[in-house]
Amino acid sequence: MNLQQLLKNISKPMSIPNMIINKIxxxxxxxxxxxxxxxxxxxxFNGHDFINQAIKAGAVCIIGEEDLQELSVPYIRVxxxxxxxxxxxxxxxxxxxxxxxxIGITGTNGKTTTAYMIKHILExxxxxxxxxxxxxxxxxxxxxxxxxxxxxxxxxxxHLAISKDEFVIMEVSSHGIAQGxxxxxxxxxxxxxxxxxxxxxxHHTMEDYFLTKAKMFEALKxxxxxxxxxxxxxxxxxSSILPxxxxxxxxxxxxxxxALKINKITPGFSEISYKGCNLPLQLxxxxxxxxxxxxMAFLTASQIGVPIxxxxxxxxxxxGVPGRFELFKRSNGTTIVxxxxxxxxxxxxxxxxxxxxxxxxxxxxxxxxGDRDSSKRNKMxxxxxxxxxxxxxTFDDLNGVPSAAMxxxxxxxxxxxxxxxxxxxxxxxxxxxxEKDWVIITGKGNERYRLDFSLxxxxxxxTVEYVLQKEGKRVLEKEHLKLRNLLK
Ligand SMILES: CC(=O)N[C@H]1[C@@H](OP(=O)(O)OP(=O)(O)OC[C@H]2O[C@@H](n3ccc(=O)[nH]c3=O)[C@H](O)[C@@H]2O)O[C@H](CO)[C@@H](O)[C@@H]1O[C@H](C)C(=O)N[C@@H](C)C(=O)N[C@H](CCC(=O)O)C(=O)O
Ligand SMILES: Nc1ncnc2c1ncn2[C@@H]1O[C@H](COP(=O)(O)OP(=O)(O)OP(=O)(O)O)[C@@H](O)[C@H]1O
Numbered sequence: 001m002n003l004q005q006l007l008k009n010i011s012k013p014m015s016i017p018n019m020i021i022n023k024i025x026x027x028x029x030x031x032x033x034x035x036x037x038x039x040x041x042x043x044x045f046n047g048h049d050f051i052n053q054a055i056k057a058g059a060v061c062i063i064g065e066e067d068l069q070e071l072s073v074p075y076i077r078v079x080x081x082x083x084x085x086x087x088x089x090x091x092x093x094x095x096x097x098x099x100x101x102x103i104g105i106t107g108t109n110g111k112t113t114t115a116y117m118i119k120h121i122l123e124x125x126x127x128x129x130x131x132x133x134x135x136x137x138x139x140x141x142x143x144x145x146x147x148x149x150x151x152x153x154x155x156x157x158x159h160l161a162i163s164k165d166e167f168v169i170m171e172v173s174s175h176g177i178a179q180g181x182x183x184x185x186x187x188x189x190x191x192x193x194x195x196x197x198x199x200x201x202x203h204h205t206m207e208d209y210f211l212t213k214a215k216m217f218e219a220l221k222x223x224x225x226x227x228x229x230x231x232x233x234x235x236x237x238x239s240s241i242l243p244x245x246x247x248x249x250x251x252x253x254x255x256x257x258x259a260l261k262i263n264k265i266t267p268g269f270s271e272i273s274y275k276g277c278n279l280p281l282q283l284x285x286x287x288x289x290x291x292x293x294x295x296m297a298f299l300t301a302s303q304i305g306v307p308i309x310x311x312x313x314x315x316x317x318x319x320g321v322p323g324r325f326e327l328f329k330r331s332n333g334t335t336i337v338x339x340x341x342x343x344x345x346x347x348x349x350x351x352x353x354x355x356x357x358x359x360x361x362x363x364x365x366x367x368x369x370g371d372r373d374s375s376k377r378n379k380m381x382x383x384x385x386x387x388x389x390x391x392x393x394t395f396d397d398l399n400g401v402p403s404a405a406m407x408x409x410x411x412x413x414x415x416x417x418x419x420x421x422x423x424x425x426x427x428x429x430x431x432x433x434x435e436k437d438w439v440i441i442t443g444k445g446n447e448r449y450r451l452d453f454s455l456x457x458x459x460x461x462x463t464v465e466y467v468l469q470k471e472g473k474r475v476l477e478k479e480h481l482k483l484r485n486l487l488k
Contacts, residue, residue, distance in 0.1 A: 003036065003061060006091050007076065010063070010084055017074045019060060024092055024154060026085060033058035038088070040081045041065065047081070063088070086153035086183035093161035097185045100160060103300060104172045104182070106213045107193030107229075109346050110293045111149070111171040114193060116321045117297035118169055124314040125306045130163040132156070133171035135322055135446060139163045150176025153183065167304075174199055174212045186221045189303070191296055195234035196345040201373040210234050214241070222246040227299050229292060230258055250303065252295045260299055265291045267357055272298070279312065285320040286327070286357060289349040294318075323445025325350065328464050331472060333435040335359070338460045340445025342369065342396075344379035350440055351387035359438035363429040364388035366442045367410070367422070370401030381415060388440070390432075391416030394425035396443045397450045423455035426463045431471075 004016045022034035028050035031037050037054035039047035039062060048066045055062070055073055062068075062075045063084055078084040090097065103118060105111045112133050119129045119138075131138045134149040139162055150173045151159060160168065176182055195210055203209035217226055217238070226242060229235040230253030239251055252260040263271040263278060270281040270291045281298070283290055294315050301311045320326065328336040335357075341350045347366075354362050364384050368377050384391050393410040395403070403420065410418045419425035422444075429439045441460050448458050457463045 001092060006036070006088060007063075009087055009091065010078060011076050015076065017061065021061070021092075024085075024088060025054070025059075026152075026154065028053040028057065028059075031057040031059045035059045036061050036063065036088070038062075038081055038085045039064035039066070040085065080180070082153070082180040083183050086157075086180050089154045089157040090184050093157045096157060096160035096163075100163070101167045101188045102185065103167060103169045103189040103191065104185075104187040104216055104219075105170065105191040105193065105296075106172040106174070106177075106216050107191070107232075108196040108198050108343055109341075109349075110193035110289065110296070111173075112340075113290060113293045113321050113324055114191065114296045115169045115171055117294055117315065117318055118300050120318050121297060121301040121306060121311055121314040122167055122304065124317075125301075125310055127167055127304075128165040129167045129169055130159070130165040131169045132159060133169075140165060148176070148181075149173040150181050152179075153181045156181060156185075172216050174203060174209055177212050177215050178202070182216070182219065186219050187216070187224060188221055189225045189227060189300055190217045190220050191300065192217075192226075192228045192232075192235050192238055193293065193296060194229055194232035194345070196343040197373075197376045197379055198343045199373055200375050206234075210237070214238055217242055220245070220247045224248075225250055225300075225303050227251070227296060227303070229253070229296060230255070231262070231292065248303075250299055252292070252299065260295055262291060262295060270294075274298070274302075274308070279308065281312065282316045283318065284316065285318065285325060287325045287349060287353045288356070289346070289353075290325070321446075323447065323461070325353070326446075326461065328468065330430065330433070330468055331475065334430065334433040334437050334439065336430060336433075336439045336464050336468075337441065338445065338464060339440065339442045340447075341366075341442040342380075343376060344383045347380055347383040347442065348387065350442060351384065354438040354440055355387065357438075358436065360436035361389040361434065361438075362387065363390045363392060363433055363437065363439045364442070365392045365394055365422075365425050365429050365439065367394045367396035368406070369396045369399060369443070370406060371399035381413060385415060390429075392425045392429050393418045394422045395420050395451060396422075397447075421453045422449065422451070422460075423453040423457060423463045423466075426460065427455070427467045430464070430467050 003019050003021050007016050021036045024036045025031050026038050026040050031054040037059040048064050065081050115133050137144040137146045149171050224247040226249045228239045228251045230251040251258045261273045265288045272281050323340050326338045339350050341347050433439050444460050457466050
């Protein structure tokens with residue numbers, strides 16, 4: 001693509017050389033002949049330090065924010081490289097967002113689940129959907145792994161360009177907003193699920209975290225919809241500060257002005273009221289939090305025009321999300337749950353659900369993610385202590401934190417058992433649980449392990465299956481032995 005055309009919104013044409021660009025890259029390692037390299041100041045590295053490397057590899061033009069002289073190729077200085085990247089990437093891929101119906105979902109918890117629910121409902125009624133989120137990326141029916149919850153601007157624009165889907169359902173993380181990954185994208189729907197203490201290593205205060213999330217709503221299209229969970233105090237705050245613009249504000253909550261109200265939540269069955277009717281909301285997945293996610297999905301699908309009866313039918317057949325309240329049954333009756341909860345509120349929802357469902361004793365296996373907001377850990381422990389009967393602390397991803405330091409932190413908490421090997425911690429909890437007990441394993445969800453553990457498995461699901469299988473074999477062997485003794 002012609003560089004002058006590509007940078008028409010970034011710089012004066014006079015200062016842009018007339019040349020053809022092969023591709024855009026932000027990583028010197030993937031720079032090649034005739035590429036445009038955009039230098040980004042990141043958290044681990046400063047892309048400006050790799051400019052010479054990119055030039056050596058063949059980059060013919062550089063964009064960056066630092067005052068640099070005497071580069072051997074043209075250098076265009078911009079105020080913010082990340083924003084420039086988003087604008088240039090959009091131009092490179094033909095401004096693909098403009099023809100798309102985009103549903104952006106933000107909030108601390110529930111983005112993935114709500115996204116999956118909306119996708120299921122829309123596809124059930126004949127629509128096609130792309131989905132960009134933390135579990136995976138789905139475009140034109142093909143599934144790809146996701147690196148980030150919200151893709152970087154270059155990947156995002158490329159995904160949009162490739163997608164022929166009618167709707168794009170996108171999880172929008174606060175990191176994604178703060179780093180300008182969604183810059184330039186306008187949303188038809190903006191959903192806010194909730195806000196809970198998380199990512200304060202990055203945002204420092206809840207207020208800043210909230211205001212970052214709130215920015216997504218500045219990018220709503222005229223005649224778009226803001227769908228907000230007012231049951232959450234931050235949701236109610238967002239509804240109250242949204243400027244009166246030409247979009248519809250649709251809320252769930254308890255007030256007269258809320259469009260959808262949750263009348264009651266009981267296991268497997270909830271009741272909502274919408275447009276003056278009380279409607280049963282039946283879900284096959286457990287967790288009272290999922291009723292809120294379903295209500296958000298309901299409101300979205302309803303605005304899109306899916307008939308109410310159809311929405312409720314689709315929600316009844318929604319089978320869940322990998323690693324979100326995923327249930328397993330042990331032969332003796334113990335219930336085991338693998339869940340992605342990693343905030344106090346999510347802990348509370350999961351552990352309360354187990355109690356509501358009749359758990360006699362709850363064993364809670366979890367750890368703390370290394371190099372991530374450590375200020376939320378006390379709250380997580382407090383909730384677990386209150387709602388679980390036995391805590392088994394173990395390792396989550398260490399992200400570079402030395403294992404001895406994490407082990408020391410877990411030991412110093414002096415709460416329950418510490419079994420650093422995650423697979424053995426899970427095995428311990430399962431083996432200790434009785435018939436009517438529940439084992440709740442939180443933090444990793446569907447993610448693969450990044451550490452090596454003792455059992456030959458690579459995720460919580462595989463650990464549970466491995467332990468149950470081994471146990472099943474032992475039971476069979478015992479019965480076999482009994483039979484042989486009887487026949488003697
Ligand atoms: C802390 C953080 O947010 N990091 C994200 C950020 O990376 P970064 O800009 O800091 O990159 P960096 O590694 O410092 O490098 C800076 C620049 O130097 C370049 N470089 C670097 C080395 C080299 O040899 N040559 C070179 O050119 C890099 O390509 C980059 O352009 O921008 C990258 C591109 O968008 C992201 O992939 C990366 O996410 C990392 C993987 C990450 O873990 N992010 C988490 C915190 C995150 O963003 N999570 C949210 C979800 C959170 C949630 O809701 O739970 C998400 O949206 O995924
Ligand atoms: N509406 C909700 N309110 C509170 N907790 C929830 C809600 N929905 C899900 N959770 C909890 O949060 C966990 C993560 O759910 P989900 O993946 O849907 O959220 P997410 O916002 O995509 O999370 P992340 O950004 O960390 O990927 C679940 O496993 C569950 O424990």
